[in-house]
Amino acid sequence: MSAEKITLTLPDGSARDFPADATPIEVARTVGERLAKAAVAGELDGTIVDLRAPIRRSGKFRVLTPKDPEAGVVIRHSAEHVLADAVERLFPGTIIDAGRQDHSEKFQYDFRFPRGFTSEDLEKIEQEMARIVQEGRPFERKVVTRPQAVEIFKNRKEEIKLVRLEDIPEGDVITVFQHGKFVDLCRGPHVQRTDQIGAFKLIETSGAYFKGDERNEMLQRIYGTAFATKEELDAYFAKIEEARRRDHRRLGRELDLFSFSSLAPASPFFHPKGAIVYNQLVALMRELCREYGYDEVVTPQLFDVELWKRSGHYEAYRENMFFSDVEGREFSMKPMNCPAACLIYATRGHSYRELPLRFADFGRLHRYERSGVVQGLTRVRTFAQDDAHIFCTPGQIGREVDSLFDLMFRVYAIFGFEAPVVYFSTRPEKAIGDPKLWETAEATLERCLKERGVEYVANPGEGAFYGPKIDFVVHDAIGREWQLGTIQLDFTLPARFELAYAAEDGSEGRPVLIHRAVLGSIERFFGVMLEHFVGDLPLWLAPEQARVLPVSDKFLVAARTVRARLAADGLRAEVDERSEKLGAKIRDGELGKVPILLIVGAREAEAGGASVRVRHRGDLGSKTIDEIVATMTTTTKQRALNPWPEEDKEEGRGKKEEGRP
């Protein structure tokens, strides 16, 4: 086997032959001793491989050094071992579990430790890690047999590792990595020596269930991050700081949009300004519902639990529901709108001719969420969805779903959300309904995805309890994924509610139910969107679209006249009547993120207009009131992202060049 050859194509384009068991570090040496010394990993056809592992395959190959951004994952992975080593050195007898799968940003390690790690512990551990890094310990890779591996971890009294070892499928190659006295079960890849870990920092500690299952013991986890250089490490923390700046909870308070009270935990209060934004979002969806052939319905909040038993929620969703007893009857607040839609459908007979029937429902929902999981507007206990339930024939599913894709992408584009990630989720463990119906539903939805040609990620077992779903996910400022829109195909509820329609041939058909939301929860969307815009809402959403600033009290009347004209044309505007200097009013307007400031002094009062100052863009000069109203009205109607159209190209170009060296 070792006589076999492989051909590696190097970055300079040259193709060279090597023995099949050649390792990346050996290949690096043939290129140059300096490259070999700096190497942290190899990369074969885009996959990072360990320096010491035989390559065995022909392909495009290169050597990664700390200068390559891709090397970061290897550095963090190695820092992870150094962390575990440091903890074992400082706290002998600590049982180790395992590190992190995804090293794209952070590393982590779980330990069985009698108490939580304190910040003093972290400091000590960091110092110990620094020592290990400085010692420049080489990482060694060893392929071992299962009995050898058992032997190693038995000797080290690493009982958790023995459990982990059992999880490795029979026949897999088992490798361990060692640096200094520390040995860990690990696939790699790792750097050559610990001193290639340029800069690292421990971030925080937390509890974490063994194997992520809350029925298991809780281990103590330490998080950290590492980079090739101090500069990259600093940039990482600067990014975190930027995320904090955009946090919607902070923006919501500062802009007086919403608040929370300990008397209604995890339930937002939308202040007058926040309610304007909220209602604009709903108005957008109502408008689109009209265009796409929906009928809006309004349904109750509180239902006899009989309904939930019938719908399956009592069986599969009870932990998330609020209950109350009235007159000896048990009631529950609705966590979803779908059963109400079914009840409406069932109030009379239906013909195939009226399908699809699309019921939009902006009803308020209540879901009990465990206290530890609630978070700002993104995870609350009461919210409304831009919800709808489409009753259609099986043959209409394809067209309905296709039209939903149009709607989703159209709406996300309005907010400038980058192409959302599409997930396809199938039958979960806790599901109701006939498995055969599930299979049909899953196959139908997947076919819609394929016919549409959208790229999607399979998410097995993550469907709703009544049907498979397609989810649309966008990323917030901190890189967290948030599910917004969803399309769920449901054959189960129509059966449970015995819904029917008279088919063309006179037989009785059973409608299919499509659940769908575009924004998802209005509350969550509000939060994600606020972070996305850093509070700089586009004109159509801004609670205060313009603020009129009189240069002094002398122009108060003129300012009020400008405001009155804007209001008469349906624009939201205020006058800053304080006896502050203009500079102060501008400052407060900018900090308040008002899109347009209209300055009225002697010149403007006489001409009957205002000087336009656009948020973050500065003075645009005097305009007539007609021009201001016309521009703002158009921008609002178009739901443009930019509050005021850019000036002609020449000026734009000139401005850009000013900033250049």
Added chain:
RNA sequence: GCUGGCGUAGCUCAACUGGUAGAGCAGCGGAUUUGUAAUCCGCAGGUUACGGGUUCGAGUCCCAUCGCCAGCUCCA
């Protein structure tokens, strides 16, 4: 729910090892009449989240409750 941390004026934060709560901004009043990111002066504002306890004395130490933050688990 679990692990860890936090809770002082509307906001941001002070108050040495326990010695009896203070500043900036915001608010209010007055002066000022202002031309593109902070005018000046004054006033008011707190049972230190809540309830117990230790102590001569608790914002500070201990216990319990509530809420918030991060993570785990879960999720629109």
